[in-house]
Amino acid sequence: MTQTPASATDTGGTAVVSNDRGLSSPTWTAIPPVLRVSAALGWRFLVVVASLYVIGVVLGRLASLVVPLAIALLLAALLAPAVGFLLSRRFPRGLATVVVLVGGLAALGGLLTFVVTTFVNGVPELAAQLVRSVDAVSGWLVNGPLHLSDSQLREFADRFVKTLRDNPSGITSSAITTAATVGEILVEMVLVLFALAFFLYDGPRIWQFLIRVVPAGPRRRVDVAGRRSLAALVSYVRATGAVAVVDALGIGVGLAVLGVPLAVPLAAVVFIGAFVPIFGAVVAGGVAVLIALVANGPVTAAIVLVIVIAVNQLESHVLQPFLLGRAVKLHPLAVVLAIASGLLVAGIAGALLAVPLLAVLNSAIRSLRSEADEHVAPADVHTSEPEESGPDEPGLDTEADTETRSR
Structure with missing residues (x-):
């Protein structure tokens, strides 16, 4: 049986395409190449988007499970070097884990207790200053350019009180929702x-268990990429913690020197907000400026604003590039888009976890695409001490180095 050629020309001169069964189809060549390529890319893009949507829906349904596990992974990346340090001092792994966990909880509990106590003690002073500020604002509304009357101010206050009184069910449901959330x-x-x-x-054993689901062929590359990702996560958490400490100290000392009330709780807010890059610093600094405005007036608020801007500039241009290094270097636009997407999808938790997830994915993809990592053994990747240069970048591994290690 003679096989029909893949392409031929009919008697009328029309180009046709024949498949291996001898059936010619002039329609395929009639479609412009641009349209064929666009259609091929289009349906693949739709498949990827649909897959991501399904994954997002599943993760959204399991948010109460996924978010705690993600936060635990971030804390583990922060505390794992301490466990490694104790293991190097011949501590048993169980004892090292207990010491680090109990020590971390004690430090966190002491810090929270100190912050809450300071906040509670400072609330009366802030409330009194707020009353004075409200009186000053009311006087400006009456005597200033707006020339509002006392009756108009009282009417506004009465409407506010009436709104609260007429919506007890909403307030009650909010309280119940808050209790359930707690x-x-x-x-x-x-x-x-x-x-x-x-x-x-x-x-380590959990990771080895998870890596077994990968086929034997690419398992080694996936193992190396996973270890690179963990190294990037450790580097990110360390650097972010150091940046948060510097931000909190800088702004907290400035607030204390200027005599702004609740300086310590505000410094704690700045510390927590620093874990959400860009947005967290802006929001925490805005809260500090607002309280300075209410408590000490516009001049002090302007000085606090200058301090916040200076600390943020120090963070953006010195601390972040120096501490994060090239291993987890991300473009500012990618960081902003990741935080905005995480905020839209999962709220505050999404904004907190978006940048670490982006850093992990960035490191994994770069490792999988790296020719140098093809010769790297998983045991040679030190997750507790991430390298300053990433895969496919100068200074990571030369071919001679990787060949020597593979031998």
Whole structure:
């Protein structure tokens, strides 16, 4: 049986295409190449978008489980070097995990207790200053360019009180929702502690168990990429923690020198906000400026604003590039888009986890695309001491180095 050629020309001169069964189709060549390529890219793009959507829906349904596990992983990346340090001093792994976990919880509990106590003690002073500020604003509204009357101000206040009085059901439902949220948070905190303990104690074996689902062929490359990603996560958490400490000290000392009330709680807010790059610093600095405006007036608020801008510039141009290094270097636009997407998809938790996830994906993809990492053994990747240069960049591994290690 003679096979029909792949392409031919009919008697009328029309180009046709024949498949291996001898069936010619002039329609295929009639489609412009641009349209064929666009259609091929289009349906693949739709498949990728649909897959991401399904993954997003599943993760959204399991948010109460996924978010605590992600936070536990971030804390494990922060505390794992301490566990490694104790192991190098011949501590048993179980004892090292308990010491680090208990020590971390004690430090965190002491810090929260100090912040809450300071905040509670400073609230009366702030409330009194707020009353004085409201009186000053009311006087400006009456005697200033607006020339509002006392009756108009009282009418506005009465409307506000009436709104609160007429919506008791909404206030009650909000209180119930808040109570339920507090219960969920407590349960999730227990899950975070439980997962954190096992990540610190049994992290390597958990990773080896997970890597077994990968086919044997690419398993080594995936193992190396995963270790690179963990190194990037450790580097990110370390650097972000150091930046948060510097931000909190800089702004907190400035607030204390200027005599702004609640300087310590505001410094704690700045510390927490620093874990959400760009947006967190702006929001925390805005809160500090607002309280300075209410408590000490516009001049002090302007000085606080200058301090916040100076600290943010120090963070953006010195601390972030120096501490994060090239291993997890991300473009500012990518950071902004990641935080905005995380905020839209999962709220505050999404904004907190978006940049670490982006850093992990960036490191994994670069490792999988790196020719140098093809010859790197997983045991040679040190997750606790990430390298300053990433895969496919000068200074990571030369071919001679990787060949020597593979031997």
